[in-house]
Amino acid sequence: MKCYMVGGAVRDALLGVPVNDRDWVVVGATPEEMTRAGFVPVGRDFPVFLHPQTREEYALARTERKTAPGYHGFAFHADPGVTLEDDLARRDLTINAIAQDTNGTLVDPFGGRADLAAKRLRHVSPAFAEDPVRILRLARFAARWPEFSVAAETADLMRRMVASGEVDALVSERVWQELSRGLMEARPSRMFEVLRDCGALERLLPEVDRLWGVPQRADYHPEIDTGVHLMMVLDMSAQLNAPLPVRFACLGHDLGKGTTPAEILPRHLGHEERSVALVRDVCERWKVPVDCRELAELVAREHGNVHRCESFGAAALTRLLERCDALRRPARFDDALLACECDARGRGGLQAQPYPQRARLQRALALARAVDASAIAADAAARGLAGPAVGDAIHAARVEAVAAGLSAEDA
Known part of the structure; x- marks a missing residue:
């Protein structure tokens, strides 16, 4: 059997950014051979194993077949006859379909290195259309690398996916997972721009999609358009x-x-x-x-x-x-x-x-929290106050403390 590092680890190394997690594909092995070699099986839907020392994930090379709409509608096939190229062909983007063997040799059957150099996000094959989560993943990558463009043929494919209703089958957990990760990227606005361009934003977040074209008062919002403003706010949140x-x-x-x-x-x-x-x-x-x-x-x-x-x-x-x-x-x-x-x-x-x-x-x-609410409540009780009257006394003390503190600072 042969082992190859794949996916984000190879991509990030080529981009010169830190590699945090490494994933591996194993070609020419069976689950039984992996177990005998000391690997620990953890995969539920397909054969995935943990390395006995590094605890990194090693998955048997596999192919997949669409069986139903949505993210879960796939059947997976893994056996020693599945090649590395077969496995890479099922991946989403060319930049994620590069492998590296244990000697450092790169295997790049779909032009991922060229797309990295061109700063281009391009799908590997028409199979991209079988998984609607890939639209969200691509949009998230666009937010991570805002200088990357979306290949025209990939943008067209995503629009066809939306038109076919594939996006409507997405499950909430995966949508939130990708949206939340995209919000945390370098320029979150790019994620929403990509989703809006292909029509997915209208399906997933119509509340956000409808903001473009809505005017605001120019004296408060020089940018006028509410959708443009929202994107600026999101990018400011990343900047801060x-x-x-x-x-x-x-x-x-x-x-x-x-x-x-x-x-x-x-x-x-x-x-x-x-x-x-x-x-x-x-x-x-x-x-x-x-x-x-x-x-x-x-x-x-x-x-x-x-x-x-x-x-x-x-x-x-x-x-x-x-x-x-x-x-x-x-x-x-x-x-x-x-x-x-x-x-x-x-x-x-x-x-x-x-x-x-x-x-x-x-x-x-800080001024309001410095008020000793317990002491005021005890004093109020001693004066025969109870219920809302105690809360009113605490509120009044806080107002007095805030007024005195801010007045002293302004003096």
């Missing part, structure tokens, strides 16, 4: 190295603008609550994790108030902190502020602007 919940909150913060009645455009009165409802729809559809969902709902509801907070007095600031549950969850509130900063700076010509609202609210939160 934001974590996934923040990036997802950026994605959802303005969804309600896509449903603003035409008669009130370019104003978007009430878009915050519409955005919250649409964020919930997206999260339900694609089974978005709770931390991402909660932050996205919070940012969709309150980002306008955060932007306006410099004009707020102590009472309004304290109410905003309490609505955001900032006193109990300061770390989440800080994430919300970062998402709001991305929104404010994701605008035409305003990318370098400061965002003093973040520091103001962080300071107000």
Whole structure:
């Protein structure tokens, strides 16, 4: 039997980027031979083994046959007669269909090295159309390497896949897995541009797709177009190295603008609550994790108030902190502020602007959290207060502390 390193490890080495995980294909072996050699079987759907020392994955060379729509509709075939080229032919992109033997010799039957040099994302064979997840994977790679173009023939194939309804069979777990990984790439906007170009965005995230062409007030949004703004916000979140919940909150913060009645455009009165409802729809559809969902709902509801907070007095600031549950969850509130900063700076010509609202609210939160709520509650009880009256006393003390602290800083 012969072993070949394959896929992303070979590609990344050729690109000169760090290789974190290595995958291997084994040609000319049976599962029994692998087990006798000390490999540990772990594959559920096809023969995959862990190396006894390195614990890296070794898969028997295999072919696959489409049997039903969607991601799971495949039958796999692996035996000693399956060649390396047979195995590489089933892969998605030419840049992922390069192998390297244990002597360092490259095997590149589909021109992957040429496509790397040309910075081109191109499918290996028509079999690409059998797996709709590959559209999402390609879009994610475009976000990782924004200088790479999508080959014209591959773009055409993806449009045909969408038109045939193949994308509609995607399962929520795989969609979220690829979307979340794409959001964390260097330029997330490229993922959405690729999905939009082939029509997949309209099927998967119509709430996002409908934002293009929706106008906004030029005095707040020099870029005018809501879809363009959203892409700028996402790229700002990457520039600021934001974590996934923040990036997802950026994605959802303005969804309600896509449903603003035409008669009130370019104003978007009430878009915050519409955005919250649409964020919930997206999260339900694609089974978005709770931390991402909660932050996205919070940012969709309150980002306008955060932007306006410099004009707020102590009472309004304290109410905003309490609505955001900032006193109990300061770390989440800080994430919300970062998402709001991305929104404010994701605008035409305003990318370098400061965002003093973040520091103001962080300071107000520190002042409010310094109030000893237990002592105030005990004092209120001693005065015969109970229930909501105790909460009112704590709230009043926080307002007083915020007012005094900010006043002292302004003096």
